[in-house]
Each structure stands twice: as C-alpha cells, then as structure tokens.
Amino acid sequence: MATNDLCSPLYGMTDAQLQAALAAAQQAYIDLRTGDKAVTVAYAQGDGSRSVTFQTTNLAAVRMFIRDLQAALNPGVKMCKRRRMVPLF
Structure with a gap:
C-alpha cells in the first residue's frame, strides 16, 4: 500500500487504484x-423534453x-504549496 496514514480516506487502496484515481x-x-x-443539457424530442444535469465541481477541490493522491503515492515526498x-515596503 502506498499510504501509511491511517486517517487518510485513501488508506487501503493499492498503488494501481491510486494511479487510476489520479x-x-x-x-x-x-x-x-x-x-x-x-x-446542464436539455433537449426536446417528439415524445417530450429531457434534461441531464451533472454535478458542478470547483477547481480548488x-x-x-x-495533491492528496500524489501525497499518498509518494509518502516521503513533500508536496509544494504556494507561499x-x-x-x-
């Protein structure tokens, strides 16, 4: 297993699963x-109108x-954060 952090929600995943998720x-x-x-996509056909809505996700999340996946795959490497x-003056 890649991550040793028991508190991580990624604990227990194999390296292949983490790579696929990444x-x-x-x-x-x-x-x-x-x-x-x-x-959101909406269209009308002869038998009625249909629409499909996807969940919006923000870029920061x-x-x-x-970053969490990369940290789990490389537990010894410190991830760079913006200062x-x-x-x-």
Missing part, C-alpha cells in the same frame, strides 16, 4: 479548465484531491 482526477481537472464538461504573499 489519472481520472487529472483528466477531470483538464476537462473543467477547458470547459469540456457540461453542467479537484486540485486538493490531486503566502507578503507585501514589501
């Missing part, structure tokens, strides 16, 4: 950034999930 999360991030994911901005 690939799916990265693809979802790309789709959201490029606008390829539809939120997907980025945090990707806070400090004004210089």
